[in-house]
Amino acid sequence: MAEKVPSLKDLAISISENATIIEDFLVANDRPHLSFAATGDQMLPMGPEFEHVQDARITLIGKAKLLLDLALGPIDGVKNLSFSNLHDLGALSVIYRYNIPSLVALEGETPIGEISKATGLSERRLLTVLRQLMLHHVFYEPRENCVAHTARSALLVRDPNAMDWLGHIAVECLPPTAKLSEALEVFGSTDKDNEAAFNLTFNTKENCIQYISSHPLSAKRFGGALAFLGDGDAVSYEGIVQIYPWGQLGVSKIVDVGGGRGRLSFALAEKYSDLTFVVQDQPEMGKHIEYPPHLMDRVSFEVHDFFTPQPIVAEVYLLGAVLHDWPDNKAIEIIQNLVAAMKDGARIILAENVKMQSGSQPYFFEAIIRAMDMQMLTMFNSQERTLADWKALMQKADHRLEFCRVVSPPGHFSALEFVFHT
Numbered sequence: 001m002a003e004k005v006p007s008l009k010d011l012a013i014s015i016s017e018n019a020t021i022i023e024d025f026l027v028a029n030d031r032p033h034l035s036f037a038a039t040g041d042q043m044l045p046m047g048p049e050f051e052h053v054q055d056a057r058i059t060l061i062g063k064a065k066l067l068l069d070l071a072l073g074p075i076d077g078v079k080n081l082s083f084s085n086l087h088d089l090g091a092l093s094v095i096y097r098y099n100i101p102s103l104v105a106l107e108g109e110t111p112i113g114e115i116s117k118a119t120g121l122s123e124r125r126l127l128t129v130l131r132q133l134m135l136h137h138v139f140y141e142p143r144e145n146c147v148a149h150t151a152r153s154a155l156l157v158r159d160p161n162a163m164d165w166l167g168h169i170a171v172e173c174l175p176p177t178a179k180l181s182e183a184l185e186v187f188g189s190t191d192k193d194n195e196a197a198f199n200l201t202f203n204t205k206e207n208c209i210q211y212i213s214s215h216p217l218s219a220k221r222f223g224g225a226l227a228f229l230g231d232g233d234a235v236s237y238e239g240i241v242q243i244y245p246w247g248q249l250g251v252s253k254i255v256d257v258g259g260g261r262g263r264l265s266f267a268l269a270e271k272y273s274d275l276t277f278v279v280q281d282q283p284e285m286g287k288h289i290e291y292p293p294h295l296m297d298r299v300s301f302e303v304h305d306f307f308t309p310q311p312i313v314a315e316v317y318l319l320g321a322v323l324h325d326w327p328d329n330k331a332i333e334i335i336q337n338l339v340a341a342m343k344d345g346a347r348i349i350l351a352e353n354v355k356m357q358s359g360s361q362p363y364f365f366e367a368i369i370r371a372m373d374m375q376m377l378t379m380f381n382s383q384e385r386t387l388a389d390w391k392a393l394m395q396k397a398d399h400r401l402e403f404c405r406v407v408s409p410p411g412h413f414s415a416l417e418f419v420f421h422t
């Protein structure tokens with residue numbers, strides 16, 4: 001049976017309806033039309049009071065993607081998917097390596113000759129690379145052989161995390177992606193955390209996390225990349241910060257295990273003054289934490305390896321996007337090291353993706369979860385997990401961990417809560 005799709009005309013009507021919701025909002029709030037201009041704010045606002053605008057945007061993206069794919073048809077669709085995407089990534093790697101965004105003036109335009117002089121790359125090669133990206137509104141050419149910023153390229157200058165993200169993709173992720181099919185053949189159906197495409201590519205027996213942690217530049221890029229990934233409307237903690245009933249925990253100490261730069265702890269500490277947090281991670285992560293002065297007394301950092309017994313007795317152990325980095329056997333080890341410190345009634349809260357059935361979510365959300373699943377496979381020989389996978393994993397780690405609830409704000413990380421009974 002063929003996949004059911006609306007007609008082109010019905011898609012166009014839905015696109016028009018949702019575009020109208022967005023346009024009406026912009027007009028009513030005295031905001032300019034969305035554009036690619038490097039100046040001004042091109043983001044639609046987020047937050048509960050703008051839910052109808054974001055819903056319209058998410059629907060619009062899904063319908064527009066369907067319309068584009070139908071219009072491309074099978075032959076051009078396959079070419080577009082493989083050929084264009086392949087070279088988009090190649091071009092992005094070049095602009096990262098030569099730090100090209102910072103060589104283009106944020107206002108006005110920069111002659112290609114100037115970028116050529118600064119990078120040592122010929123004008124011809126630069127234009128090949130930059131014009132590929134201009135197809136995606138990363139830079140534009142206001143006059144022949146002159147380059148100017150768009151909102152997307154300017155973001156790479158203004159937000160260091162965006163550039164870290166690009167670097168992480170270009171340096172740590174793209175080469176293993178090219179090796180994925182080979183790795184699947186070489187390693188077979190392994191569950192070892194050091195038998196991923198990443199290991200084949202970098203010829204290392206260290207798992208991806210160990211390797212990245214022991215390379216300071218990679219570790220810095222990874223930290224920035226995680227922060228960037230959490231911005232925007234998907235793969236963010238915002239939903240569970242708002243919706244999960246953290247207030248019911250009362251006065252509690254929360255250990256944020258593998259907490260990175262503490263982004264989840266800081267977001268929660270900001271909203272819930274009864275909660276105190278200890279962020280645990282590897283030494284390198286602690287170096288990059290920026291503490292808002294008003295939260296210094298409620299959020300602290302401690303070096304702790306989560307493959308060793310947990311030293312802190314607390315009410316709650318929080319693991320944000322930690323276990324998805326690990327195959328089941330290692331994830332179980334991490335949990336068992338927590339259980340050793342847990343008292344009756346203590347909780348483990350996982351902030352993770354819950355993988356759904358194909359087609360059961362809007363395209364925008366599903367696309368990012370599918371990419372995360374591929375990312376886990378490629379880099380860590382791991383995976384995103386379904387609710388059934390999560391429950392089974394925790395039971396396998398310790399049968400005294402009882403599943404309590406899952407809170408799943410659409411498109412955001414879910415909170416999965418387990419309580420420990422002695």
Ligand SMILES: C[S@@+](CC[C@H](N)C(=O)[O-])C[C@H]1O[C@@H](n2cnc3c(N)ncnc32)[C@H](O)[C@@H]1O
Nearest residue numbers: 209258259260281282304305306307320321322
């Ligand atoms: C995907 S990141 C998530 C970070 C953080 N929870 C967040 O969401 O921003 C996984 C984290 O696990 C940390 N990690 C990896 N191996 C670890 C270990 N053996 N002990 C402690 N932390 C570790 C990494 O340094 C990284 O910060």
